[in-house]
Amino acid sequence: MYSQQFLVRLYRTLYTIRVFETECIKLYRQGLIIGYFHPYLGEEAVATGVCAALRDDDYIVSTHRGHGHCIARGGEIRKMVAEVLGRQDGYCHGRGGSMHIADVTQGNIGANGIVGAGIPIGAGAGLGIRVRGTDQVAVAFFSDGACNNGVFAETLNMAAIWDLPVVFVIENNHYAVSSPVEEMTRIPDLYRRGEAYGVPSGPVDGNDVLAVYEKTKEAVEMCRRGKGPALIEAKTYRHGGHHVNDPGLYMPKERLERYKARDPVGIGRRFLLDPGGLAEQEVAAIEREVDQRMEEAIEFARNSAEPSVERFLEEVAQS
């Protein structure tokens, strides 16, 4: 059985990701956020369930669609909003933006603008763990699209031959930008590729936060016992296009509606009521609190200064 406290923690994370993305899209529409912005809407349960199974001294590596991972790993939303606004108080002081937020002190190696590139980097955290001989674990988040990049195959193989404590988490949201997974591979059950490398692998309902948590917990425990790596394919779906300005017209309406009916945030909310035993107004109070934190984060970010051009040029002159 899950404690009420644990279920509240999961839901608070799910809901925070949802609110962060929804509010940032509004800021984008107002012209406050520019550049690329890839929302994690619809996939919240994957980051939330996976990170709930980790210890503080574990590592994750994220993707271009990385806000959810950062939040689930304990990232500060005010520093995230400041960063996506390009401000001095952002995680990267405006040098990185949405696709490059990293928080090494929280074990978040960071997001990445290159699809697939984080896979070996995450496994490298696992390699470091093996050299040090500790029982930490590294998680690499990546997408169905990244599975068709060569580094996926290479890294999976090396992690396997060296028994690395790495959990590979495929977030199969069914689209590589706009290309449906069914058209990009003959076997759309991507977890089956792990089996070919001798890596224990399996699918999970990526919209069910508790299912993701359980599956990850099992994989993480294996890794801590020196029986890594493991691979999980979380089947999920984007609630919109590839980025804010992509209407996702290639996504069949019927399928999108089917997935939206299995909304990961809604599912997490229901867990709070049952088995969590919270009353509707208690859940609403959690939501109000998150809403308010997000308002404060936006306020903080809007009041944060633009990075100093002079200081930037001074730094650059020395390199």
Add this chain to the structure above:
Amino acid sequence: MSTIAQDDTAQATREIMYREALNEALREEMLRDETVFLIGGGIAQRGGSYKVTVGLLDEFGPKRVIDTPISEASFTGMGVGAAITGMRPVVEILFVDFTSLIIDQIVNQAAKYRFMSGGNGRVPMVLRTQGGSGGSLAAQHSQSLEAWYYHAPGLKLVMPSTPYDAKGLLKSAIRDDDPVVFIEHKQLYMDKGEVPEGDYAIDLGVGDVKRAGKDVTIVAWSGMVRRALAAAEKLASQGIDAEVIDPRTLVPLDKGLILDSVRKTERLVIVQEAVRRGGVASDIASIVQQEAFDYLDAPIEIVAGKNTPIPFNAHLERASVPQEADIVEAVRRCTYVE
């Protein structure tokens, strides 16, 4: 070597090979810091194609001296990930030519991570590789590709030409908190030179005067240094006293040493084995003409590889990269001795 003469604290030295000097640097750094580990193809059991890592598997075991599958992009990326999380990996890519397979991990990941993360994270990783021609290894095993890495902000770039420099620079590279591309030269591994027995490090960004002279400055690095020195001896017999400067690290570049020399000699010849187009020599020339234009008595000469893939045939191969005679000729041109 002037560097040794300047170093009062140097321990007893003896003559060893370039590859042995590199081996000592790796071994001593692994003893000094347990976060240092080595990863690459054929480096553990085989000891590396050029025997640089011989004996290290026996001493440090398979967790710290790791043989990889032929998966360059990914084991380099694993080095990046290990470095970000507190380790000091030395990643070996057998030939610089094969670094075409790892450009994303070096240029988009390692080089940019510290910057993109707003200084949050560091990538203290060394990429060891070797390049250069001279053995009929043909077009995919003979290139000089330093310009690729010179061009990418966020990387340091080291190209040692002597055993002494190789050891001292590799130690600094391993201790550096930023990614360092360390390119050795395949024709230098058997070269011998004086090397101290114990610990010493050469700061990155400090060049070395390999031969003092007053009539002309020759800047050369890696495999071209000994060729430039041979040319300087020939020129001396013709009454031209050449100064040979080895920047040793191209990033950071010891501009001051080069500019001071040019202000003294008023003539500059830059020698690079890499192809002429888009090379580091062109950038050094542009720096010198901007910062020491008034001192120059002749156009800057660049002696570089031809803009061609390296041919297999030994005669053609020699014709495609600078030879001693080419350097002599360029010096005579800019000293107006024809």
